[in-house]
Amino acid sequence: MGVCLASMAPATALAQNVNGAIAGRANAGDMITVINPETGLTRSVSVGANGSYRLSQLPVGNYTLQVSRDGQAVGQAIDVSVSLGNATTVNLGAEGVVDMAAVQVIGSRVISPVDVSSTESATNITAEEIARMPVDRNVASVALLAPGVAGGSAGFGGISFGGSSVAENAFYINGLNVTDFYNRVGFSEAPFDFYQEFQVKTGGYSVEFGRTTGGVVNALAKSGSNEFHGGGKLVFSPRAWKSSARDSYLDGDRYLTRSRDSTDSARVNLWASGPIVRDRLFFFAMYEGRDISPESTNNGGTSFTRGESDDGFWGATMDWQLNDNNLLSLMAFSNKNRVDNETFAYDFDDNRVGDRLSRSYSENGGDNWALTWTSYLSDNLSMKLMYGNSERDNITASPSDGDCNYVTRASGVPDPGVPLGCTNNATIYDRNDQREQARADFEWAMGDHLLRFGIDRESNTSDLDQVYAGPGGIQYNVYSTTPGAQIPGAGIVPPGYTAYVRARRYSIFGEFESVNEAFYLEDNWSVSDNLVLNLGIRNESFDNRDAEGRTYIEMDDMWAPRLGFSWDVRGDSTTKVFGNIGRYFLPVANVINIKQGGALLDERTYYGFDGWEIRERDGVQYAVPILGTQFGFDNSQGDGSVGDLRAEVDKDMDPVYQDELILGFQQQLNSTWSWGVRGIYRKLNNAIDDMNITATHCGRIASRWVMANPGEDVTVWGDTDCDGVDDGYLTIDTSKAGYWTEADNYEYINGEWEYVGSTPTGQRGWVKPDRTYKALEFQVDRAWDGKWALNASYTLSWNEGNAEGPVNTDTNFGDTGRTENFDDPFVNYRGDGPLANDHRHQIKLRGTYAFNDNWRVGATLDARSGGPITALGVGNPYNWKSYHSYFICVENCTPPENAQDGDTWSTDDRVFEHSPRGGAGRMPWIIDLGLSLAYERTFDAGKLEAKFSVYNVFNRQEPVWVYQELEPGVGDRDEFFGKERFLQSPRYGQLIVSWSF
Missing domain, CATH: 2.60.40.1120 (Carboxypeptidase-like, regulatory domain)
Structure with a gap:
């Protein structure tokens, strides 16, 4: 037969x-x-x-x-x-x-x-496939090979899946969730040679996965077998193989210095695998030694920092097949790393390094492990139990922390000609994040039905101690301005000042925990030989706790249905139509626990700038600002105490969730070629952010910052009977009310404008958050046959709305869940348009060609159209507050210069024009071409492999983000608006040489 x-x-x-x-x-x-x-x-x-x-x-x-x-x-x-x-x-x-x-x-x-x-959308990529192409050696570079995935544009990095922000993804290694739960932008990572295979999920994934409204990267570590293997690998990327980064100029003056930034990197990897007991117990172990030396200047080119990092990595897996029905697996690795930095005075024009200014160091990474038990209870029933722990340190400090305050100056502020401050360490920061994870998963085959069900629980704890460096724990930031300009959160700049100083005192400490739990049930039903239905349901619960361990944000009974189908049209596995619809929930990041549930002190005192004072420390001169007239003070973000969180958090808060619909078609053309198309619709239906509630049914109240759902009912502890005493819960419909608007009034008296009071203008409500992603993805694939392979995709997409997600790329704000988008009702008013991750066109190519058994070439191309540019203003036609807005002041923006005693001026006299989101054009296309040439040869004693790769071959250094604040203050214009800030990485080369046996 x-x-x-x-x-x-x-x-x-x-x-x-x-x-x-x-x-x-x-x-x-x-x-x-x-x-x-x-x-x-x-x-x-x-x-x-x-x-x-x-x-x-x-x-x-x-x-x-x-x-x-x-x-x-x-x-x-x-x-x-x-x-x-x-x-x-x-x-x-x-x-x-x-x-x-x-x-x-x-x-x-x-x-x-x-x-x-x-029924889902996923891309599987093995280590062998990556070895044939120029793919940089990190997980993000692997994820970027998948259609619809783009790199983050702002300074906080990350990757965006299908229009979602960079703070909405999940990352797994051997089933262990290694996502950064503090800010949700990063993840714990191992060296490339630790991984065996990657799966990048871009949509429609099973109810087994949750806590993400973006994408999932699922990685598998290597393991051993019955044969002993081993080897070594050198990964070499010297600074001589990296092109100089491009400096940025305005009217001939350099304002961003990058050309002296470079890194020397050498890594040596040793590994071994094999049986401990043949057919039963296997191991894989590796150690990577690293010597990495980064060098960089500050933006002005007045200081030069040299770093050194030589900590190694270790990782191991062990697999014990007790018998054919029971397996026990252990995965563990440590990616602890320390970078020691020295900062020197620097003369850019002469390329001369001067006296040392300061020292600092940073530590990150930690120990990670997962223990998994797999048992085949019967022919039809299997079970998997997993318990693990993921740790991430984040430490920055300096020996000069006790003596030196950190000082910065913005563009337009006079250069003192010497370094600013006597330290380059802004914050004494010590945070340890630990995730304790446990889960149980089951599969039960019942005829045409495959039932999958399970539970999982994560306890995520952040232990934090943070304070600004220097005497008093104060940081000094100097900004350019104009007399009479409105400074957000401060007030009116006094006459005669063209710059001001923000003296900010900031500290917080405590241990903060979040507990996330879920259970799921899924039925994969083979309705016929040609039709499969996937019917799933997931129940989530999120519990965020303050510094004293008390629950202050709790959301449960979040039901996430997911339905999918796959139809084998011809019944011969050559053509299929598929689709799915589902709901996905996003937990609240731990940074919210710390900022909202900790004893946060955030005092901001504003002074006029009276010039620079030149001081000396250890024979080195440095500058600090001279404080002039004080004109503002604000501690509404935190006064050093843990407030009554009932008054600061919505009691009935709804979660952030996204609904997704996918329809697709795929066809095999012949034995190697296939193609497909996929239509995607994603809609974000909610947001959680901080809102400045200033009004209730009692009228105007003292300002309070509340974590809540903008545009929805907010229930907080407050004054229910208007007697001035908080005595119960009250509900505010923030789509209509919650914010007291007013105009400030000034009178010209004795040669100066004096504030004479405010005029109420009524209550206003918030717009609801909105984000919609629509896309068509086309893909052609030619499978590897030992000679050549090719994958090409084109994505046409529209990412629109008024809310990017829990971070804000437009303003380069990466503090997850605390964006300025909903601080007051006018930050996002009339703010609909193309969002920061809207790349209308995206083209991706990857492939390899073998000339013979020894030589091959590889190539990758990632080309995407540039993101939108918005001319952000401050202030609005409805209120005197000066947060970012989609309005620009064009008339009566500041008090008249030629005033007479008795003249009056009001912020209500200002005339604004709407400045739509994305209305200032687009950034240029980002095109990144990589090429590699590889050689391999097998000897009796083993295999020699060498690959030389060049990334960004054409050395394109186009801006991926530009300054988007047209107005630094009401009526002011920023000369740097639209100018480049972050660029593509310059061209660089990498050599990999390995020997294995």
Whole structure:
């Protein structure tokens, strides 16, 4: 009897996140046996009465599949690959032969490029594929290979999936969630050689995954086998192979200095793997030694910082196959790293390094581990239990912290000609984040139904101690301005001042915890041989706690339904139509616990700028600002005490969630070529942010900052009977009320404008947050056949609304969940338009070509149209407050210069024009081409591999972000508006040489 393979494709939605599966249809009663020849793992299952079978929870790897009947082998064994998070489908006929029209054969392995049983959108990339191309050695670079994924544009970095902000993603290693829960922008990462395979999920993913409204990157660490292997690798990227970054100039004056920034980087990796007990216990272990030396100047080119980092990385996995039905796996790594910096005075024109100004150091990373137990309880029921811990340190400090305040100056402020302050360390910062994670996942095959269900719990704790450096814990920031300008949160700049000083005192400490829990249930129903339905439901709960361990934000019973289908149109696995619809929830980052639930002190005192005072320390001169007339003070963000959080947090807060709809088509053209198209619709339905509530039913109240849902009902502790005493909960419809508007009035008396009071103008409400992403993705793929491979995609998208997400790229604000977008009702009023991550066009290419057995070339191209530019103003036609806005003052912006005693002026006299989001044009296209040339040769003793890669071959250094504040103050114009701030990284080269055996 022959074996007929009607399909052999990965079913992403049908497997748990660190394993894979093999499933399909065969003759009822037959026995299906798979063996991993590298580890000896053997699994057998009987085909059910309905003709279906499934071998779940299989470790990723290569297997042989054999059919037997009545104890006798039937046909020839087949080679089958199991990849991360996928189920490989193998349908077996009774008398047929291999259907070559529906499959691709590489060697003896049979692969179908069309996945007829998957309902989600995901890209799998192995370490072997990456080795054939110029892909930089970090997880973000792998994620950027997937369609619809773009790099963040602002200074806080990150990656954006499908129009979401960079603070909405999730990252896993061997099932352990390593996402940064403090700010949600970064994640814990291991060196590239620790990974075996990556899966990038860009939409429609299973209910097993949650706590993200962006994308998921799922990584698998390497493991051992029955054969001993080992090797070493050198990764070399010297500063001589990096082009100089481009400095930025305005009217011939340099305002951003980058050309002296460079890094020397050398990494040496040693690894080994093999059996401890053959067919039972295996190990993989690696150590990476690192020597990294960054150098950089400050923006003005007046100081030069040299760093040194030589901490190593270690990582290991251990897999114990107690028997064929029970597996125990351990993954552990430590990515602790310290960078020591020395800062010197610097003469840019002479390229001369002077006296040392200060020292500082930073520490990050930590220990991470996950222990996983997998058990096959029966032919149809499997279980996976996981417990793990992820740790991240974040420390910055300096020996001069006790003696030196940090000083900055903005553009337009006179240069003192000597360094600012005597330290380059702004903050004494010590934070440790630890995630304790536990989860249980089950799979139960019941005829045409595959039930998947499980629970998971995370306890995320941040232990923080933070204070500004220097005497008094004060930081001095000097800004340019004009007399009479309105400074947000401060007041009117006194006459005669063209610059002002903000003296900010800031401190906070405590231990803050968030607990996230979920359970899920999913039914993968094979309605027929051609139709699969995926029916899932997930229930989430988020519990954020203050510095005393009390719950202050609690959201539960968040139901996330997800429905999907896949239709094998022709029944031969060559053409499919698929789709899904689902809801996804986003937890509140721990930074909110700290800022809202801690004893935060944030005092901002404003002074006129009376010039620079030149001081000397250790023989080195430095400048500090001379404080002039005080004209403002604000501690509304934190007065050093933990307030009554009932009055600062919405009691009935709704979560942030996103709804998503995807429809797609995919077709196999021949044995190697396939193509597909996907339509995507995503809508963000809510936001959580800080809102300045200044009015209730009682009228105007003392200003309070409340974490709540803008544009929705807000329930806080307050004065219910208007007697001046908070005595119960009251509800404010913030779509109509909650903010007291007024105009400030001034009278010209004895040669000066004097404030004479305010005029109430009524209550106003907030607009509701809105973000909509619509896209069409086209993709063509040519599978690797030992000679060449190609993948090309084009994404046409529209990302529009008035809220990017929990961070704000427009204003370069990365403090998650505390953006300025909803501080008052007018920050986002008439603020609809293209959002920061709106890249209308995106083209991606990746491929490789082998000249012969030894030489090959690779290439990657990432080209995307530039993001929108907004001319942000301050102030608005409805209120005197001066937050960012989508209005520009064009008349009567400041008090008249030629005033007479008795003249009056009011902020209500200002005339504004609407400045729409994205109305100032677009940034240029970002085009990044990478090329690589690789050589490999096998000897009796092992294999030699070498690859030289060049990134950003054309050395394009286009701006990825420009200054977007047209008005630094009401009526003022910033000469730097529209000028470049962050650029593409310059061209650089990298050599990798490895020996393995």
